[in-house]
Amino acid sequence: MAAVKSTMAGTVFTVNVAVGEEVSVGQVVLVLESMKMEIPIEADIAGKVSAINVQVGDFVNEEDTLLTIES
Amino acid sequence: MPFVKEADEAFLLGNAPVKESYLKADDIVQLAVQTGADAIHPGYGLLSEKADFVRKIEKAGIRFIGPDAATIEKMGDKIGSRVTMQQAGVPVIPGTDKGVGTLEEALQSAPSIGYPLMLKASAGGGGIGMVRCENEQALSQHFNSVKARAKAYFGDDVVFLEKFIADARHIEVQIFGDHYGNIVHLHERNCSVQRRNQKVIEEAPSPRLADDVRGRLHEAAVRAAKAVNYKNAGTVEFIVDENDEFYFLEMNTRLQVEHPVTEKVMGYDLVEWQIEVAKGNQLPESDQSKMGVNGHAIEYRIYAEDPVKFLPSPGIIQRLDWGQLDDVRIDSGYVEGGRVTPFYDPLIAKVIVYASTREEAIDKSREFLTNVKVEGIKTNVPFFNQFIQTDEFISGKYTTNVLNHFQLTAKGEI
Numbered sequence: 471m472a473a474v475k476s477t478m479a480g481t482v483f484t485v486n487v488a489v490g491e492e493v494s495v496g497q498v499v500l501v502l503e504s505m506k507m508e509i510p511i512e513a514d515i516a517g518k519v520s521a522i523n524v525q526v527g528d529f530v531n532e533e534d535t536l537l538t539i540e541s
Numbered sequence: 542m543p544f545v546k547e548a549d550e551a552f553l554l555g556n557a558p559v560k561e562s563y564l565k566a567d568d569i570v571q572l573a574v575q576t577g578a579d580a581i582h583p584g585y586g587l588l589s590e591k592a593d594f595v596r597k598i599e600k601a602g603i604r605f606i607g608p609d610a611a612t613i614e615k616m617g618d619k620i621g622s623r624v625t626m627q628q629a630g631v632p633v634i635p636g637t638d639k640g641v642g643t644l645e646e647a648l649q650s651a652p653s654i655g656y657p658l659m660l661k662a663s664a665g666g667g668g669i670g671m672v673r674c675e676n677e678q679a680l681s682q683h684f685n686s687v688k689a690r691a692k693a694y695f696g697d698d699v700v701f702l703e704k705f706i707a708d709a710r711h712i713e714v715q716i717f718g719d720h721y722g723n724i725v726h727l728h729e730r731n732c733s734v735q736r737r738n739q740k741v742i743e744e745a746p747s748p749r750l751a752d753d754v755r756g757r758l759h760e761a762a763v764r765a766a767k768a769v770n771y772k773n774a775g776t777v778e779f780i781v782d783e784n785d786e787f788y789f790l791e792m793n794t795r796l797q798v799e800h801p802v803t804e805k806v807m808g809y810d811l812v813e814w815q816i817e818v819a820k821g822n823q824l825p826e827s828d829q830s831k832m833g834v835n836g837h838a839i840e841y842r843i844y845a846e847d848p849v850k851f852l853p854s855p856g857i858i859q860r861l862d863w864g865q866l867d868d869v870r871i872d873s874g875y876v877e878g879g880r881v882t883p884f885y886d887p888l889i890a891k892v893i894v895y896a897s898t899r900e901e902a903i904d905k906s907r908e909f910l911t912n913v914k915v916e917g918i919k920t921n922v923p924f925f926n927q928f929i930q931t932d933e934f935i936s937g938k939y940t941t942n943v944l945n946h947f948q949l950t951a952k953g954e955i
Contacts (some may be wrong), residue, residue: 479855479883481558504883505845505853506669507737529558 472515473535480504482528482536491519493539500524500536517541543876550576557884563587566594570601580604580819582812586886589795590617590666606819608718608773608794615769616792620663620701626789629768631761634780634788636703644684647702651680654704660684662691663699666791670694671738673705706780706788708940711735712747713778713793714762715803715811718771719818723827726759726766727803727811728834733941734934736851741921741944742928743799744839745806748899748937754785765792773818774800774811783940798842798891801870805838805895837899839906841925843913845887848924849949853887856880859917866909868895881918889920899937903929924949 480502487499498510499519521538524530545551552572555562562568566588573581581598583589583606595610607613616622620640623633635654640663641647651658660683662670670691674680684700692698715727731747732740747755762777769792776797778790800811814825826832845854861877863869873890875881881889894909896902910925927949933939 478853481883505855505885505887507853507887509852 476530476534479531482524582606613794631765631789634703637701640699657705659703664695664697708783710781716766719824724766736944745802801893802838802840806834836897837902838895841892843890844921845881845918848921854919855883856918862914864912
């Protein structure tokens with residue numbers, strides 16, 4: 471199980487996956503908006519999304535867990 | 542924030558997210574009324590190009606330092622402004638003269654324009670809400686997302702198509718008008734060094750521009766301003782292709798971030814001009830023949846961002862030491878110990894280097910930038926240090942795609 475963490479503080483712009491969905495390495499699972507820019511967050515392991523901790527519009531800090539992937 | 546400390550009076554607008562403060566037009570107007578302000582200067586971003594904001598200010602009996610609401614509205618509609626400019630005899634990029642509502646319509650219109658093309662939000666601007674499409678497949682892929690983004694960012698999902706001009710330079714002309722029908726240009730700026738369609742270096746005058754083309758650009762910009770009876774400061778942006786053909790891109794109905802390069806080479810204070818015009822006075826200078834350019838100025842936008850990937854780097858500025866050099870102007874929003882938050886644009890300062898020639902300005906830039914010390918956050922200073930030594934920059938032959946093929950050779954730490 472691996473937690474996908476926020477690389478920086480920002481607002482969740484889009485959530486591109488759903489719980490139960492299979493994702494591959496490098497797939498953009500979520501996009502953050504920070505400093506007027508869109509920051510894609512990629513999955514670093516392949517597997518199934520087991521939990522999503524955030525919603526569009528949520529403010530997150532660096533290192534916050536965004537979602538979890540089970541390999 | 543140093544600018545808050547410099548102010549005689551300062552009032553808190555609200556929380557850090559712009560929707561809870563800087564975008565609350567009613568609260569801003571109310572505060573201005575309460576404090577007895579005569580006028581509001583809108584700055585560069587946020588509400589500066591919102592016609593409704595201007596109307597609210599004027600309704601409250603306060604002056605808006607900028608053009609009138611109707612002009613802002615007219616130029617804010619990118620499709621409408623294309624039509625206005627065509628009628629005024631200003632060349633525009635081949636494209637659709639009305640919005641494309643569906644993907645089918647877009648795919649039908651595309652062949653007559655030709656690929657690659659730009660899919661753009663009509664209410665967009667500043668590099669946001671546009672995607673380059675190489676072919677039908679790319680257009681199909683991006684159509685709905687650009688539309689959705691246009692809706693999310695600008696509250697309007699109208700999109701249109703424009704031909705993508707390859708190997709182009711982004712050259713813009715500063716214009717100024719008053720309430721007495723005077724309209725002048727304050728020469729041009731080359732803003733072709735961009736990442737993600739956003740400017741990082743601007744210079745005035747533009748290098749590598751033939752005098753006759755320069756003259757025609759200025760003339761076209763004045764014609765554009767006259768077509769909308771322009772008042773106050775504005776900028777007409779053009780795309781200039783490899784054959785020196787130029788096309789109207791958009792008009793910014795406000796002061797630009799990069800206005801200091803124009804101030805340096807012309808010796809005018811543009812904000813002072815803006816205030817004079819807003820007060821109902823004539824332009825401080827309206828005899829075009831007396832408005833020449835002297836020397837060369839280059840502006841570097843210092844961003845809190847990773848110099849390799851250009852991704853933002855918020856945090857606390859532990860150290861901010863600009864070093865020393867005469868004739869370098871620094872417009873900074875931060876001091877040491879300040880926190881760069883994720884709520885705003887990553888621009889932390891503008892460094893404007895002035896010299897009598899472009900060569901000297903580049904030499905001076907190199908000397909200055911290598912001595913800048915910032916700690917705690919990453920900045921793009923290491924990128925500038927390398928980029929300004931490339932042949933492409935030194936020769937002045939660069940186009941808007943110059944940063945697509947530039948790579949920082951070593952990860953610079955500062």
